Amino acid sequence: MEINFLEAKVLGQKVSHPKEYDSSVLVAIPRELNRTIYDIEEVDLPFVGFDAWHGYELSFLTEKGIPVVGVLKMVVSADSPSLVESKSMKLYLNSFNMSRYGHNVKEGVAIVEKMIEHDLSALLGVVVSVCFHTKERFVTFPFKDNAVLEQVVDIDCLEISSYTEDASLLEVVAHDRTKEVSWSTELLRSNCKVTFQPDWGSVYIYVEGDKLVSEASLLSYIVSMRNENHFHEEICELIYIRLKRLLNPNKLMVGCVYTRRGGIDICPFRANDVSILPKCYQEATRLVQKTMRQ
Numbered sequence: 001m002e003i004n005f006l007e008a009k010v011l012g013q014k015v016s017h018p019k020e021y022d023s024s025v026l027v028a029i030p031r032e033l034n035r036t037i038y039d040i041e042e043v044d045l046p047f048v049g050f051d052a053w054h055g056y057e058l059s060f061l062t063e064k065g066i067p068v069v070g071v072l073k074m075v076v077s078a079d080s081p082s083l084v085e086s087k088s089m090k091l092y093l094n095s096f097n098m099s100r101y102g103h104n105v106k107e108g109v110a111i112v113e114k115m116i117e118h119d120l121s122a123l124l125g126v127v128v129s130v131c132f133h134t135k136e137r138f139v140t141f142p143f144k145d146n147a148v149l150e151q152v153v154d155i156d157c158l159e160i161s162s163y164t165e166d167a168s169l170l171e172v173v174a175h176d177r178t179k180e181v182s183w184s185t186e187l188l189r190s191n192c193k194v195t196f197q198p199d200w201g202s203v204y205i206y207v208e209g210d211k212l213v214s215e216a217s218l219l220s221y222i223v224s225m226r227n228e229n230h231f232h233e234e235i236c237e238l239i240y241i242r243l244k245r246l247l248n249p250n251k252l253m254v255g256c257v258y259t260r261r262g263g264i265d266i267c268p269f270r271a272n273d274v275s276i277l278p279k280c281y282q283e284a285t286r287l288v289q290k291t292m293r294q
Contacts (some may be wrong), residue, residue, distance in 0.1 A: 018095035023119040025091040028082035034234040038241055044079075047240055049078035049270035051233050052281045053091070057263035058132065060096040062108050070109075070134040072116070073284045076268060080126040083233050090262045092119070119229045129284035141289040142278045143204045145253075146184035149219040158216055163226040167242045171217035178250065180208040184220065186293060188256065190235045199232060201258035202293050203239065205208065206276055209249030232258050236268035244272065251276055259293045 018025060033041050040046065054070035062068060072093065076083070102108025109132050120128040162169060187203040203222055213221075221242070226234060240254040253271035255278065271277050280288050 002224045008020070015219065017091060019098065020095060020235060021099045022095045023116075023123075025088050025093060025095065026123050027085040027121050029085050029089040029231070031080070031233070034230065035237070038238060040237065040241060045079060046244060047237070047270040047272055048274050049236075049268065050282050051078065051083065052267040052269070052284075053084075053210050054260070054265050054267070054287075055091070055093050055263065056260060056265075057090070058093045058096060058110060058112075060112055061098065061100045062102050062104060063099070063100045064103075066105075068105050068108055068134065070132050071136070071287060072132050073119065073287060074116070075129040075282060075284045076120070076124060077126050078233075078268070080124045080151060082124050083231065084120065084123065086231075086264055086266065090264055091265075093162045102270045105134065115187065131284040133140065133287055134279065136183065138289040139286050141209070142181070142280055143184055146182040146204060147215075149183055149185040149215055149222075150187060151215045153219050155219075157242055158220065160220050160223050162197065162224045164224060165228045165238060166221065166224045167246070169217055169221045169224060170242065170246055171214045172246060173212050173214050175210050175212065177189040178208060179212060180206070180251075182206050183215065185219060185222055187219070187223055188225060188235075189260075190232075191229045193228065193231055193234075196229060197261070198294055199261065199292060201256050202231070202291055203257040204253075204257070205239075205243070205250065206253040206271075207243065207247065207249050208251040209247055211247045211249070213243070213247065213289050218233060232256060232266040233268040236270055257291055257294065 058072040059067055059069045100112040113130050113132050183205045186202050190199050190204050204248040236256040244252055251273050253276045255269040257267045258265050264292040269277055280286050
């Protein structure tokens with residue numbers, strides 16, 4: 001796959017960390033670069049959704065020089081024209097580390113949140129929700145009841161040989177009535193589009209319709225991402241669009257919760273019905289209980 005200049009502007013390059021606040025390091029990547037490949041129309045997106053980012057390395061100083069630490073949650077709508085390149089986000093967040101804001105922690109947090117919301121919203125052309133959590137108050141993980149594919153499939157009898165994305169692996173199972181299923185797997189691995197470094201994650205899928213896919217074929221398909229080179233958001237959209245076109249379901253939701261790398265994790269969710277998107281991930285003011293992989 002051809003790498004766009006913007007995608008490789010920071011990723012894979014030796015770049016010094018800014019010594020003070022610097023929004024100019026942020027790099028926006030047009031989403032259409034990947035969507036065009038899979039015939040996803042920007043003017044008529046086949047999904048709604050969002051990308052939830054968690055930044056674990058954001059810190060700053062108060063005006064008295066006291067460090068403030070926490071977890072930054074940022075939520076970006078899937079219909080934004082661009083996504084943020086993750087290494088540029090890391091550099092940007094670390095540019096706050098030695099800068100001073102506010103007479104106290106509360107005032108400093110409010111200032112930093114407003115700055116980040118302004119910078120990201122201006123960069124991406126949509127309103128980005130931002131909340132800096134200085135205390136870990138987690139809400140319950142929403143997918144704990146999903147059927148885990150590697151547990152319901154006899155993986156000792158499963159043979160997989162395809163490790164680049166292969167939609168032909170998916171086997172349709174038709175039903176004489178509408179059914180709904182919730183699946184998950186911890187076996188997602190894909191690779192950064194530019195550096196080819198491995199990205200690990202979990203997939204959560206909800207389908208309602210009169211056609212499903214066999215669990216063994218779905219697991220084989222997700223494992224076929226193992227040598228696929230895409231950004232996290234692109235992997236989520238790829239899984240979603242393959243299932244949507246194959247099953248034409250009444251309802252479909254795909255979410256990918258990736259392991260943090262470089263102090264950041266990205267959790268994209270896509271659905272054809274806003275009501276089935278997990279609100280706890282969508283709301284920046286709520287931190288979701290971490291998965292084993294995070």
